Amino acid sequence: MFEYFGLIFGSFALLLLISAFRILREYERGVIFTLGRFYKVKGPGFIIVIPLIQQMVRVDLRTIVMDVPSQDVISRDNVSVKVNAVVYFRVIDPDKAIIQVENFYEATSQLAQTTLRSVLGQHELDEMLAERDKLNIDIQTILDQQTDAWGIKVANVEIKHVDLDESMVRAIAKQAEAERTRRAKIIHAEGEMQASEKLLQAATILAQQPQAIQLRYLQTLTEIAGEKSSTIVFPLPIDIVSNIIKGQATDASS
Incomplete structure (x- = not known):
């Protein structure tokens, strides 16, 4: 009987000993908690976690590409559009990413959605279509400041699509056509003015x-006469x- 219990205890001790050894890849870090309290960040490579006393949470340090779902945005000139974007971020402080926020990926996603609606709502439609680089920088700056307390670095934000209603597309097409007509008239008037100036100089x-x-x-x-005209x-x-x-x-x- 004692031999049977000894065998069980030895197997259990062996399993505990094996579970104490962990291997972390180059892009991984382990946040160690001792009796529930934060101890330190370990890795990469071979580490030891004391069974039953310490717990480890793996954190991936690679850049995460997060797709921001399409958001309904009302621009400053009261135009309704659907906008989606992509956010590139990574964890730079594993301990903050685990301790300061429950789920850093979900928190960053929700923050990106609200920031996207807030920033784009302060601009007109023409600015959304023509100044995407500036808007990308504004959104990235705000996200980076907000997520700094979570140990996250937002590297880049890119607006992918700005979808318009068909009625608005037709209105923009009419506006572009009117703009081209206006430019053509101005160019024609400038040509007439320059021609009149040259004719005046020639007459003088x-x-x-x-x-x-x-x-x-x-x-x-x-x-x-050189054109061989009869009249x-x-x-x-x-x-x-x-x-x-x-x-x-x-x-x-x-």
Whole structure:
């Protein structure tokens, strides 16, 4: 009987001894509690945990990629959109991540969702679409400050999609079309203004010498004749007509 109990006790002691040896990978740390109180952080490599007295909680130090679910956001200009994002973070203080918060992954996820809605709600739709880099930095900064007490470092935040209703998509398309029309009109008006300035300069130069205008008409007539047109409409300058009339009046008087 005693041998039987001795065998059982020896097996139990052997199991306890084996369970005391733990191996942690390079990216793992063990948070050790002695009789319920925090003792120290051990790892990586081979460590010993005293059975029945000490408990160990494994913590992964690798970067965690967390997908933030799609959130309903109302922008500052009262446009309803659905936005989702991805957060990159990792644990830098294993003891804080275990002691200060019950579930650091769930806590970071909930905080990321509320921060996403809060930050994007302070901006207009155009800013959400055109200034994503700035918004990413703002969200990352707020998350990093809030999770610092949990021993977590938020490395990056990326807004993935900004989904709009079909009615809003059509409205944005109309706005873009109106903007292109406005730019086209402005460019056309600027071209007309520049052309008028050049014509004014040319007229000023030609007015300095009346023969220059006649030469210009002759050059124009040469260009028209070179196109092999059967009909040529050639405007006759008033100056030439007036000179002819004056010449005829002088001949008649003489």
